Amino acid sequence: MVQYNETRLDASFAALSDATRRGVLEQLSRADASITDLAGKFHMTLTGMKKHVGVLERAALVTTEKAGRVRTCRLGMRALEEExxxxxxxxxxxxARFDALDKIVEHLKSKEKADARRKRR
Amino acid sequence: MVQYNETRLDASFAALSDATRRGVLEQLSRADASITDLAGKFHMTLTGMKKHVGVLERAALVTTEKAGRVRTCRLGMRALEEExxxxxxxxxxxxARFDALDKIVEHLKSKEKADARRKRR
DNA sequence: GTTATACTGAACCATGTGGTTCAGTATATA
DNA sequence: TATATACTGAACCACATGGTTCAGTATAAC
Known part of the structure; x- marks a missing residue:
């Protein structure tokens, strides 16, 4: 039986529910970037972008590391697999459900035809 | 080029970010259900469940139909495909990105070995 | 016709979101 | 040493969320 980490799913689907954050992931899939880079690319204050990165980080979709004064953001390993x-x-x-429905419809249709045939006799 | 409906993605990822709502989808994949059914199964007031169903409906993951006094909820067609x-x-x-990284690491490793060999001579 | 059922809507509450500004701290650069 | 850069944190704003209660309306059952 597949077992999901419900709270992680909560966090990561919530993280994905924002177009800016999805954009950041797309960006990071091309190259690592600093907060300043990302803030520039998405026309946003540093503080605003920092928050978005925080959300992605809490969802383990992104990891960051600070070297000197610049914090570099990169994609998290194993990301999106559970999702x-x-x-x-x-x-x-x-x-499966829709297939079942199709079969029922199919069944009804063939019964209908049979009924029609019976009536004609 | 793949084109996504960004606002629909927003809505449906947000809808999926709640464990109760994911549970409702799971439930509906087994059988259609009324608001009362769902509210009972998830230990919640009718009003509370109505709201969750509203969120799922706005994300087009669920459709509902009222017959008499009972509103029946079912899975939306084509659901989850865009997601x-x-x-x-x-x-x-x-x-792709991690593969590229692997190659770089591979390259560095082989260079290291070559260097080691050169030093030994 | 009365009563029970099934939903609906408004209003409230605490908490979170997406963004800002402002005032810092820490680190490079000249 | 002075100045510019890169980030950080607190505080604020308007609005959404996940839930409730309470007071309805519409429909079914007796």
Missing amino acids: AAWIERHRQLWS | AAWIERHRQLWS
């Missing part, structure tokens, strides 16, 4: 697993599992439940 | 696509794409960017 992808959750979504994939539920996509499967989803489609 | 899965976003996550998968970024998992790929992620691993």
Whole structure:
């Protein structure tokens, strides 16, 4: 049985629910960046960007390290795996359900046809 | 180029960031349910559950229909597809990045060995 | 027609979010 | 040593969230 860390899922889906943060992840997938870099790219104050990075960090999607006065942000290892697993599992439940529905519809249709045939006789 | 509906992603990741709501989706993947059913199963007032269902509905993860006095909730069609696509794409960017890193490390390692060999001579 | 059921909406509460400004501290650079 | 850079933290703002209670309305059951 698959077991999820519910609080981590909470944190990471919440982190992904903001377009700026998704942009930051995209950016970091190209290259590491400082807070200043990111703040510039997303037209935001340093403080504002620091908060976003904090959210991503708490969700373990990003790690940071400070060297001298600059804090470098990079993607977290193993990121998005649990999230992808959750979504994939539920996509499967989803489609199983819709397949079942299809079968019922199919069944009703064929019964309908049979009834029509019976009536014609 | 893949194009995402950013505001829908916002809404659906936010909807997924709550364990109760993820539970509701799981429940609905087994069978349709009324607000009362769900409220009972998650030990919550009707009003509270109504709000959660509202969030899921606004994210188009769930649809509802009222017949008489009971509102039946069911999974939305096409749900989670865009979300899965976003996550998968970024998992790929992620691993591409880590692969690149691996190559660099590999390169450094082989250079180290070469240096060591040169020194020994 | 009365009563029970199922939902709905408004209002409230504490806490979190996305952003800001302002006033720092720490580290480079000239 | 003086100055510029890079970040940090506190405090504030308006608004959203996750929950409640209370007072309704609409529909079903007796």
